[in-house]
Amino acid sequence: MATTVDQVMTHDPRTIAKSDTLADAAKQMRDGDIGAVLVEDSGKLAGIVTDRDIVVRAVADGRDPSSVQAGEVCSGNVATVAPDQTLEDAVKLMRDQDVRRAPVVQDGKPVGILSLGDLAVERDTGSVLADISAASPNN
Numbered sequence: 001m002a003t004t005v006d007q008v009m010t011h012d013p014r015t016i017a018k019s020d021t022l023a024d025a026a027k028q029m030r031d032g033d034i035g036a037v038l039v040e041d042s043g044k045l046a047g048i049v050t051d052r053d054i055v056v057r058a059v060a061d062g063r064d065p066s067s068v069q070a071g072e073v074c075s076g077n078v079a080t081v082a083p084d085q086t087l088e089d090a091v092k093l094m095r096d097q098d099v100r101r102a103p104v105v106q107d108g109k110p111v112g113i114l115s116l117g118d119l120a121v122e123r124d125t126g127s128v129l130a131d132i133s134a135a136s137p138n139n
Contacts, residue, residue: 008119013103013104035052047078
């Protein structure tokens, strides 16, 4: 059984620059069959933008995703974990911060992302979330 974040996380996360548009973020999500991308500023983690952020913070307000920059709507100051942290510490952080995803950061640079789905696949293999998370994409 895995014990560290590095053993469970998604490596090589999809990233965009703060100046990229929400349409760019959406294309990354579509192409990667994912629900979030990490936002970078000069190679360092600046935040995270989710599919829900795009809908709630832009589209629902009538803002054009092709003209809104990711840095305008991303969640900044996100709770992060390190690759060598224990899964127990990561679970506690995610629970305490009420987050579904935690960027994995090393020396300020995003190196992965840890999701509730990743944890379910590893720790709760019989759960519905684990089944859904382990399933092939619905293209």
